[in-house]
Amino acid sequence: MLGFLLPLTRAVTYTRWLHVLVGAIVPLACALVYPGLGNPSPHDWLLVAALPVPLALAAGMVPSVRHAEGLQARLMLFPGPHARVRNDEDPGVSTVFSASLADRTRTGAWLVLRLEAGLALALLTNALLTLALSLAGAAAGDSGPAGPLPYVPGADWVYVLLAPLPVLVLVMVAAGAGALMARAARRLLGPSVKERxxxxxxxxxxxxxxxxxxxxxxxxxxxxxxxxxxxxxxxxxxxxxxxxxxxxxxxxxxxxxxxxxxxxxxxxxxxxxxxxxxxxxxxxxxxxxxxxxxxxxxxxxxxxxxxxxxxxxxxxxxxxxxxxxxxxxxxxxxxxxxxxxxxxxxxxxxxxxxxxxxxxxxxxxxxxxxxxxxxxxxxxxxxxxxxxxxxxxxxxxxxxxxx
CATH class of the missing domain: 3.30.565.10 (Histidine kinase-like ATPase, C-terminal domain)
Structure with missing residues (x-):
């Protein structure tokens, strides 16, 4: 019945979360240069997501990038000693250098996926944590707006119950995103026919x-x-x-x-x-x-x-x-x-x-x-x-x- 809470207890959920969030560093760094993060509009966020794509594709052409990405994926996306889990199963992710154009193309696609997924999860993480903090403030008696909800005096107990919900939703979303990224890693960073x-x-x-x-x-x-x-x-x-x-x-x-x-x-x-x-x-x-x-x-x-x-x-x-x-x-x-x-x-x-x-x-x-x-x-x-x-x-x- 409480099986949906199991991701909260697994260390690999948080290593995957961190792995996905790291992908947002490059888009956010580009956004600091242009168009800036003062008060970005939805159009600006689309531009932030699109600007680093050529850079990611170019990086994917470097043979050693596939080796580095494979090592990161093996360490952070799959259960292992870091997750206090004994797992002898091969994750199906290659750690060798790119040896063909197909390998480089798949590496470039993986980098683009990391950038876009990282940016989306970073924005969602920021929004849901902000909402949780607002609800926690309302529960403490802060008369400011409780996120999208107006502050209602005397309803502090309601905000106490609502404050953990954004965090719970965020962890569930992060667990799902991490699982999808693990599957994508097997597909895009998996061994080629020549390697097999x-x-x-x-x-x-x-x-x-x-x-x-x-x-x-x-x-x-x-x-x-x-x-x-x-x-x-x-x-x-x-x-x-x-x-x-x-x-x-x-x-x-x-x-x-x-x-x-x-x-x-x-x-x-x-x-x-x-x-x-x-x-x-x-x-x-x-x-x-x-x-x-x-x-x-x-x-x-x-x-x-x-x-x-x-x-x-x-x-x-x-x-x-x-x-x-x-x-x-x-x-x-x-x-x-x-x-x-x-x-x-x-x-x-x-x-x-x-x-x-x-x-x-x-x-x-x-x-x-x-x-x-x-x-x-x-x-x-x-x-x-x-x-x-x-x-x-x-x-x-x-x-x-x-x-």
Missing amino acids: LAELEKRTEQLLERNEIARELHDTLGHALTLAVVQAGAARAAGDPDFTDRALEAIEETGRAALEDLDRVLLVLRETGRPAGARPALDEAARLLDSARSSGAQVDAEVTGPLEHLPGPVSREVYRMLQEALTNVLRHAGPVRIGVRIIVEAARLRLEVRNPLPDPAPVAGTGGGRGLRGIRERAALLGGEAEAGRQGGQWLLRVDLPL
């Missing part, structure tokens, strides 16, 4: 970076943990102190290598400008093969072509694909014989990893795990393809990439 596209591209890049980091962590930690589990299980089953010592040594080295990889990933995450070269490349594949061998697997590797001349992105991504392929073999088939072929030709790179099928064998073509999905995503990003499935009595992963 730039923001969308930025968010897309952030999502891609997050997915890339997730894949890096999955591959690095998954590989290390799988090797550790396989080696620990083999050591317990063997019951040989010498084998246990070798397994513990391999687990220690695998963990140390995983920590180095993790440090690389986190360093890239913390320092966005750091080049991706901090990640391991395919010329370090011997470390992966040795880790698999230390887990009890028999790895037969065949490398054809110069790995050191591969493009950086291809070399780093294929390293991760090989790492994930070896991890999958050890996780699902255990320490079995693994065949690895890396063929580097003039225009293509082929990676093949094959191993005997475990019992029960996986269904060919399912590829529902995160590891195989990550391999396919990496291959697709490089313009190639990856496929995995059953071939005879073996499981074969094949990656084909253009160079």
Whole structure:
């Protein structure tokens, strides 16, 4: 029932009021020069409203003006810490410099709106506050005119009731004007199509970076943990102190290598400008093969072509694909014989990893795990393809990439 009084309790009502009133400074300053504020007529007020319009339009052509107006609008027209309100919603007002004629035109229109709305609200504020003071004086026994009402002796209590009404009406009008100005700010100072596209591209890049980091962590930690589990299980089953010592040594080295990889990933995450070269490349594949061998697997590797001349992105991504392929073999088939072929030709790179099928064998073509999905995503990003499935009595992963 008293919901219409809520604007009285909101700080943003008064910051909006002040923001609108600030727009009246320029018209009133121009009026002091011409035609003056001694006893202006309605025609003079129309002239006061029209004189600063060319100045506002010219100011709107300055790129930095849009930045300044956007900052003011964000601070004073929308709820935030200054209004003791937690509001994480984007107000939809841009704070960048004007980048096109359309941006400058909208900024000029916003400035004209600020001038005209500020002048109108300033005149209304003056009139209603004057009326409230007149009614308050009549309530105190002043025999002068109570605004538009004649002074009636003995009716002081009536003026006491009427005195707050102009102030209440003024606050309501100011709240409505502030809300309208906030809507106009979203329309006239809101991001352009170019800015929206730039923001969308930025968010897309952030999502891609997050997915890339997730894949890096999955591959690095998954590989290390799988090797550790396989080696620990083999050591317990063997019951040989010498084998246990070798397994513990391999687990220690695998963990140390995983920590180095993790440090690389986190360093890239913390320092966005750091080049991706901090990640391991395919010329370090011997470390992966040795880790698999230390887990009890028999790895037969065949490398054809110069790995050191591969493009950086291809070399780093294929390293991760090989790492994930070896991890999958050890996780699902255990320490079995693994065949690895890396063929580097003039225009293509082929990676093949094959191993005997475990019992029960996986269904060919399912590829529902995160590891195989990550391999396919990496291959697709490089313009190639990856496929995995059953071939005879073996499981074969094949990656084909253009160079």
